[in-house]
Amino acid sequence: MAVLLLPIIVPIVGGILLLAIKNFEDRKIRNIFTGVCLIVSAAVTLATVFCADGSLSLFSITENAVVTLKCDGLTRFFAVLMSLMWTLVGFYAFDYMKHEENEKRFFGFYLIVMGVLSGIYMSANLISLYLFYELMTLTSLPLVLHSLTKEAISAGKKYLFYSVGGAFLSLVAIFYIYTNCNTADFVPGGFIGTVAESDKGMLLVFVFLAIVGFGCKAGLFPLQDWLPTAHPVAPSPASAVLSGLITKSGVFVLIRLIYFSIGPDFIRGTWVQYGWMILSLLTVFLGSMMAYTEKVMKKRFAYSTVSQVSYVLFGLSLLNATGFTGAMMHVIFHSVIKDGLFLVAGAIIVHTGIKNVDNLRGIAKRMPTVIWCYTFFALALVGIPPASGFVSKWYLCLGALEGDVGVFRFLGPAVLLISALLTAGYLLPITINGFFPGNDFDYSKCEKCKVSPLMIVPLVILAIAAVGFGLFPDFIKNGIDAIVGRLF
Numbered sequence: 248m249a250v251l252l253l254p255i256i257v258p259i260v261g262g263i264l265l266l267a268i269k270n271f272e273d274r275k276i277r278n279i280f281t282g283v284c285l286i287v288s289a290a291v292t293l294a295t296v297f298c299a300d301g302s303l304s305l306f307s308i309t310e311n312a313v314v315t316l317k318c319d320g321l322t323r324f325f326a327v328l329m330s331l332m333w334t335l336v337g338f339y340a341f342d343y344m345k346h347e348e349n350e351k352r353f354f355g356f357y358l359i360v361m362g363v364l365s366g367i368y369m370s371a372n373l374i375s376l377y378l379f380y381e382l383m384t385l386t387s388l389p390l391v392l393h394s395l396t397k398e399a400i401s402a403g404k405k406y407l408f409y410s411v412g413g414a415f416l417s418l419v420a421i422f423y424i425y426t427n428c429n430t431a432d433f434v435p436g437g438f439i440g441t442v443a444e445s446d447k448g449m450l451l452v453f454v455f456l457a458i459v460g461f462g463c464k465a466g467l468f469p470l471q472d473w474l475p476t477a478h479p480v481a482p483s484p485a486s487a488v489l490s491g492l493i494t495k496s497g498v499f500v501l502i503r504l505i506y507f508s509i510g511p512d513f514i515r516g517t518w519v520q521y522g523w524m525i526l527s528l529l530t531v532f533l534g535s536m537m538a539y540t541e542k543v544m545k546k547r548f549a550y551s552t553v554s555q556v557s558y559v560l561f562g563l564s565l566l567n568a569t570g571f572t573g574a575m576m577h578v579i580f581h582s583v584i585k586d587g588l589f590l591v592a593g594a595i596i597v598h599t600g601i602k603n604v605d606n607l608r609g610i611a612k613r614m615p616t617v618i619w620c621y622t623f624f625a626l627a628l629v630g631i632p633p634a635s636g637f638v639s640k641w642y643l644c645l646g647a648l649e650g651d652v653g654v655f656r657f658l659g660p661a662v663l664l665i666s667a668l669l670t671a672g673y674l675l676p677i678t679i680n681g682f683f684p685g686n687d688f689d690y691s692k693c694e695k696c697k698v699s700p701l702m703i704v705p706l707v708i709l710a711i712a713a714v715g716f717g718l719f720p721d722f723i724k725n726g727i728d729a730i731v732g733r734l735f
Contacts, residue, residue: 285325483593
């Protein structure tokens with residue numbers, strides 16, 4: 248089944264060629280090549296995850312630790328999301344990055360990370376997953392470091408330190424699981440069972456460390472600080488995929504760990520489950536509060552990501568089918584919405600230079616289409632029906648109310664509601680002040696900005712998706728139900 252290598256190899260080879268060949272210094276040639284690579288990589292990924300069967304062993308680390316690729320329903324869910332969003336943001340970046348230096352380097356690593364993410368999704372065991380997970384940190388680091396300013400280098404160091412530190416915590420747990428179970432292959436519902444009952448206490452400690460460690464990429468407290476540091480210094484397309492997709496790699500890994508390795512039954516009702524819920528809800532609240540008080544636009548959106556991705560983690564921590572469904576829906580909806588918000592921020596920064604939300608009065612008069620798209624993203628993230636965010640949050644609240652989780656049955660929905668109100672407080676004033684700047688506003692300075700179709704089209708597509716997924720959520724839920732059916 249060598250075809251399983253194609254979603255990994257095609258974009259990585261494309262990225263390496265882009266970095267190595269001198270002819271790609273020409274913008275037109277480089278963009279055509281990158282665009283073709285993105286489209287071909289997305290097509291290959293979709294064809295592979297839906298059509299390929301069986302598994303592929305790449306190489307052995309030890310006699311029993313083999314790096315192996317395989318596709319299942321969870322692979323398809325994340326691979327489809329990643330390939331479509333990565334391609335859309337990539338085309339937006341063609342116009343955005345012409346205002347930046349080192350475009351060639353950016354697009355080279357952008358393609359490489361796309362291939363590495365496919366490797367994460369297609370990993371058949373914990374060993375393979377960890378290998379690609381660490382590789383993702385190293386290959387995505389140049390996207391954070393891109394400008395090579397003092398702030399970017401500092402943010403890159405923090406991103407690397409937090410990511411490697413979190414992964415190390417998880418590696419300890421992987422070693423412990425592997426040595427006690429003699430397997431690391433993913434099995435729906437987990438493979439621990441009663442194998443480790445004699446040493447359950449120690450295993451629970453290591454599982455909790457792994458949740459905290461892998462939760463770093465998802466912005467889980469206390470390892471969330473890299474997000475608001477990295478996003479403001481990275482180019483907006485990089486911020487979009489960092490927030491919308493790379494944070495979801497932390498979510499993906501936790502799903503594999505809890506639902507396909509440990510097994511939800513093993514931690515249900517234990518201090519690990521309650522500790523996970525506490526950290527998730529704490530992150531939801533703190534992220535919303537920080538976003539509400541933050542004035543720098545991209546940093547505000549970064550704190551929002553800290554909060555919103557923990558909605559997903561809370562749904563997963565409920566360990567029931569409804570909570571899992573809400574979490575998976577929010578993975579898609581948040582990715583669409585937050586990619587859109589960062590692309591809006593990029594369009595505003597490129598055409599006006601404005602980075603602070605207090606200076607956005609009247610911005611809708613200059614960029615009406617962009618701010619209309621922003622408004623749809625904001626309404627969806629708040630959870631105003633019928634936009635998409637409402638659907639996922641509805642399932643998350645139902646999952647909490649249905650769960651046997653004590654006080655968290657009511658505390659969870661309460662925190663999510665408070666966070667939704669805070670989300671309205673830090674997103675909607677931009678729309679209100681943008682369209683209605685007040686009688687004292689000087690309209691004579693509102694010269695309309697000419698935003699290129701390469702920026703506008705992705706924003707419009709994402710805005711339609713942000714609302715449309717809420718109006719027609721069944722086709723997404725049907726895909727999730729296929730995964731749920733194998734886990735519960």
